Amino acid sequence: GNSVTQMEGPVTLSEEAFLTINCTYTATGYPSLFWYVQYPGEGLQLLLKATKADDKGSNKGFEATYRKETTSFHLEKGSVQVSDSAVYFCALIEDYKLSFGAGTTVTVRA
Amino acid sequence: NAGVMQNPRHLVRRRGQEARLRCSPMKGHSHVYWYRQLPEEGLKFMVYLQKENIIDESGMPKERFSAEFPKEGPSILRIQQVVRGDSAAYFCASSPAGTANEKLFFGSGTQLSVL
Numbered sequence: 438g439n440s441v442t443q444m445e446g447p448v449t450l451s452e453e454a455f456l457t458i459n460c461t462y463t464a465t466g467y468p469s470l471f472w473y474v475q476y477p478g479e480g481l482q483l484l485l486k487a488t489k490a491d492d493k494g495s496n497k498g499f500e501a502t503y504r505k506e507t508t509s510f511h512l513e514k515g516s517v518q519v520s521d522s523a524v525y526f527c528a529l530i531e532d533y534k535l536s537f538g539a540g541t542t543v544t545v546r547a
Numbered sequence: 548n549a550g551v552m553q554n555p556r557h558l559v560r561r562r563g564q565e566a567r568l569r570c571s572p573m574k575g576h577s578h579v580y581w582y583r584q585l586p587e588e589g590l591k592f593m594v595y596l597q598k599e600n601i602i603d604e605s606g607m608p609k610e611r612f613s614a615e616f617p618k619e620g621p622s623i624l625r626i627q628q629v630v631r632g633d634s635a636a637y638f639c640a641s642s643p644a645g646t647a648n649e650k651l652f653f654g655s656g657t658q659l660s661v662l
Contacts, residue, residue, distance in 0.1 A: 441589065473653075478655065479655055480550065480551060480553075480638070480652070480653035480654045480655045480656065481590075481638065481640075481653040482652075482653070483651070526589065526590070528589075533578075533580070533595055533603075534592045534595075534603075534606075535582075535590070535592065536589070536592070537582075537589035537590040537591075538589045539587060539588055539589045540589060
């Protein structure tokens, strides 16, 4: 079946540092890939997505590229802010079902 | 336009009691999905409902768990005779159509603790 593995946390960074969260997947076919973010006390929000190989999703300074050859969808941001502190989830979709990674908690210190 | 509303935010039950978790979808959304997040794991799909219909319950345990989405009112996830292993965060999501895209929105979740 489909599955997603993402980098374990927690991750603690200083402001303006570079952030990478690794995500790899196992799937039949080529599913759409997503990154969701959950800020403290809120629900999950779609951060970005990519629907086919070599697509790059981007939003709020975050980027991720759909790499078919390495079955990866790593999340990156060049300069994080305190407001980026959250839990980040990598996910893929099969029909209407999302399969999520375990989540990575990111804390950015001023 | 309020988002997906889940209540309660925290629910404590003793073993053997019943737990009822509520989810009010966003206005205009007729599709509801329930996910469960066990400690240290990702969210797992449980059930997909449209108004008055269960479309897919393949992720829901066969016993003690049930879900409904009546014509009027919120969607309810019901867990009978709770056990400690049911302790988890339960998330609800809604969409206007049966797909996950920019129009799929999640609630803040209900944290169920079974003593």
